[in-house]
Amino acid sequence: MSYNLETAEHPERLRRVAIDPVSRVEGHGKVTILLDEHNKVHQVRLHIVEFRGFEKFIQGRPYWEVPVMVQRLCGICPVSHHLAASKALDIIVGARKLTPPAEKLRRLMHYGQMLQSHALHFFHLCSPDLLFGFDSDVTRRNIVGVAAAHPDIAKQGVLLRKFGQEVIRVTAGKRVHGTGAVPGGMNKSLTVAERDELLKDVYRIVAWSRDAVHLIQKVHTQDPGLYNSFGIFRSNFMSIVGHNGDLDFYHGSLRARDDNGKLIFDGVDYQQYDKYIEEEVRPWSYMKFPFFKSIGKEHGWYKVGPLARVQNCDQISTPFAEHERKEFVDYAGGTPMHAPLAYHWTRMIEMLHAAEVIKDLLHDDDLLSDNLMVEGERRMEGVGVIEAPRGTLFHHYRVDENDLITMANLIVSTTNNNQAMNEAVRHVARRYLHGREITEGLLNHIEVAIRAFDPCLSCATHALGKMPLEVELVDPEGQIVHSLSRS
Amino acid sequence: MTAPVVVFAVGNPSRGDDAIGPELCGRLAEWLGSEGLADGVELIEDFQLQIEHALDLKGRQIALFIDAGLRTPGPYTFRRIAPATGMALTTHELPPEAVLQVYMQTEDGEPPPAFVLCVRGEEFELGAPLSPAVLSHVEDAFTLLQSLCRQPAPTAWEQATA
Numbered sequence: 001m002s003y004n005l006e007t008a009e010h011p012e013r014l015r016r017v018a019i020d021p022v023s024r025v026e027g028h029g030k031v032t033i034l035l036d037e038h039n040k041v042h043q044v045r046l047h048i049v050e051f052r053g054f055e056k057f058i059q060g061r062p063y064w065e066v067p068v069m070v071q072r073l074c075g076i077c078p079v080s081h082h083l084a085a086s087k088a089l090d091i092i093v094g095a096r097k098l099t100p101p102a103e104k105l106r107r108l109m110h111y112g113q114m115l116q117s118h119a120l121h122f123f124h125l126c127s128p129d130l131l132f133g134f135d136s137d138v139t140r141r142n143i144v145g146v147a148a149a150h151p152d153i154a155k156q157g158v159l160l161r162k163f164g165q166e167v168i169r170v171t172a173g174k175r176v177h178g179t180g181a182v183p184g185g186m187n188k189s190l191t192v193a194e195r196d197e198l199l200k201d202v203y204r205i206v207a208w209s210r211d212a213v214h215l216i217q218k219v220h221t222q223d224p225g226l227y228n229s230f231g232i233f234r235s236n237f238m239s240i241v242g243h244n245g246d247l248d249f250y251h252g253s254l255r256a257r258d259d260n261g262k263l264i265f266d267g268v269d270y271q272q273y274d275k276y277i278e279e280e281v282r283p284w285s286y287m288k289f290p291f292f293k294s295i296g297k298e299h300g301w302y303k304v305g306p307l308a309r310v311q312n313c314d315q316i317s318t319p320f321a322e323h324e325r326k327e328f329v330d331y332a333g334g335t336p337m338h339a340p341l342a343y344h345w346t347r348m349i350e351m352l353h354a355a356e357v358i359k360d361l362l363h364d365d366d367l368l369s370d371n372l373m374v375e376g377e378r379r380m381e382g383v384g385v386i387e388a389p390r391g392t393l394f395h396h397y398r399v400d401e402n403d404l405i406t407m408a409n410l411i412v413s414t415t416n417n418n419q420a421m422n423e424a425v426r427h428v429a430r431r432y433l434h435g436r437e438i439t440e441g442l443l444n445h446i447e448v449a450i451r452a453f454d455p456c457l458s459c460a461t462h463a464l465g466k467m468p469l470e471v472e473l474v475d476p477e478g479q480i481v482h483s484l485s486r487s
Numbered sequence: 488m489t490a491p492v493v494v495f496a497v498g499n500p501s502r503g504d505d506a507i508g509p510e511l512c513g514r515l516a517e518w519l520g521s522e523g524l525a526d527g528v529e530l531i532e533d534f535q536l537q538i539e540h541a542l543d544l545k546g547r548q549i550a551l552f553i554d555a556g557l558r559t560p561g562p563y564t565f566r567r568i569a570p571a572t573g574m575a576l577t578t579h580e581l582p583p584e585a586v587l588q589v590y591m592q593t594e595d596g597e598p599p600p601a602f603v604l605c606v607r608g609e610e611f612e613l614g615a616p617l618s619p620a621v622l623s624h625v626e627d628a629f630t631l632l633q634s635l636c637r638q639p640a641p642t643a644w645e646q647a648t649a
Contacts, residue, residue: 154593
């Protein structure tokens, strides 16, 4: 847990390698690597090149607009923002505890989101690297290549994601820009027809999710030399955990452990998160660096997401996923696994859990109930926390007496993982690039490390004609001596 | 019944000119309704193209992808596209050609004839409205869309690409 390689002593004497944008992640990211004349790595940074600015954008808006507006933060997991904002605003409208049907409907929506996002990530962000190898032909190393070589896996990936999107559509009203959750509850329940339509497919979804766990388990355990060490660094980790220490994506209290698995804090009401977590600003990145106050910024940073959650909980409430969790814990040898590529394995365990929870919820008639709203004593401030696909997501709002937002603070999953991703990139640069001629395959190793965390680096924006991946080697005088690009 | 034409309109309404796709989608929905053509065209609006959109191509006679363009020719380009392997640099924003390719691989058949309408954008700032410079691009593109929807046949659309 150090800042090794974050800042070089004499950067003016070094060559600069820029990977911009990082491919297969949302928005724009940039990795800069400063090398000397012997290709020795002196500085590695993962930059965020686009300022999010969403907190300012929300200020001055009526609070009831926020759950819909924040979905535009991310085109891949809008539901996470929708629900985190709704949970924060529940507090403001005095709805600290929702009706059981409302909470179950929100859970269904959220677990549909987890399922579709994890399916997308595994089958379409990471399986190209895992199935073909990091050095394979770049033209094959994408979902289209996966579809060509493994049509069954690709088709399952498409249908798993489609199912998750359908769960979202029936609970939120639309596939995107849904309005299902409102401060104090939900504005719609399921119809019998909607529930039955999902029930028809859910057993197949559970079966495919089990297959996906077994696939990644096989890939991981067949090459432990690579998968247990690639990009590895030790760190604290954090997530919310549910009642009795269960894995819970929707609600719970904050729990953090150190790199050996020892509790740092537990049972923390997330309304008090700012007493435990602080965000540091560094001049070279727009993205802040959060850390645990009790430990300090040098050693108090942490990782979040599937690898943290599966190892932070005491058990998983659904049988198939719990079986797979135990397999994973046994493989790790009873101590926390820190290898970034283990994110993929744990992500699939979570996808299986999401599928099982969806199956169970679909058998609960509360989903058909109209008892969806509660209200209570109005408050001026609220915090909502949820476990989004990429990790813990905080939404914190204050409102005035005119119901307008006066303050918004969002700590998104990728921000929570900021230092962790930088550490993974530095480890890979040191291990694979140090002293070697830079090739596309070597640079992809950097991206493999980043993709393991599934970062979301910017608000959802998309346009045809965006710049392809570009790599430039720049000498100490600032002259480009070599460049690589993908188009 | 599956509409013979599917139109994918891509973009984030809160990101300046990235809203070109949703803007055209909204206008098109209104116009199709007023012209009595709504049954023939299904409109799908989304932030980004994704793999599951390949499933929306099933049973179509024509597909159209509308998106904003960054540093692309103005006011718009309109072209026929084909399935393409290896064009996707990112999977979070799958290119239209890759959606066609995923269709081929997962459905084991040829996708419908597909076209891209790429309307040049200028500013993509968070919270910004459509920039003044692109309003005329949107008008021009909408005129083309009306013409295409009146003649929903691949040969007629091919001629419009010239």
